[in-house]
Amino acid sequence: KQEVTQIPAALSVPEGENLVLNCSFTDSAIYNLQWFRQDPGKGLTSLLLIQSSQREQTSGRLNASLDKSSGRSTLYIAASQPGDSATYLCAVLALSGSARQLTFGSGTQLTVLP
């Protein structure tokens, strides 16, 4: 059974800092890995999707890496801003039975202090 773990559970940083969020998964047989952002009480917004054959993806100040063999991914946020405050969720797409299924971590709650 696929399990996804995110560390740390919560993080508070001053504005302007660069930061790294970590995600690990137990089964390396994945199709892709995604990072999502969730604002309080809201739905999920996809930030980056890394295919299993890729090593990283970049979007603006965000960079996500994937090391499938070790079951790890990191989300790097450069020059953090108060508007980055949210919960960041990592999810892997893998085969479950005969169908593909997304398995999520519990998230990292990020607070960027002005």
Added chain:
Amino acid sequence: DAGVTQSPTHLIKTRGQQVTLRCSPKSGHDTVSWYQQALGQGPQFIFQYYEEEERQRGNFPDRFSGHQFPNYSSELNVNALLLGDSALYLCASSFGPVRAGDTQYFGPGTRLTVL
């Protein structure tokens, strides 16, 4: 282009009651997946509907059931509500069952509180 929509936004029920949640997928999408997100946890997969059939199911009891209509919209039904069913219920849509290069688009969710 409308994204994924869900109704209602919030719902309060008492133990033992039944509830129906609704989801309309993003335009052009034909597959709907439902997730349950308890407070402080990541979303847990409930089931996925494609071509009006339940194609895949997570580890949820039969009290959780669903339906997909010809216009691809979907309903999630929960019978005999328990306090532990209190959660944010998220709907996600995609074109076809989720493929390696695809992302699912999530709705804003329905917050269910069971008293």
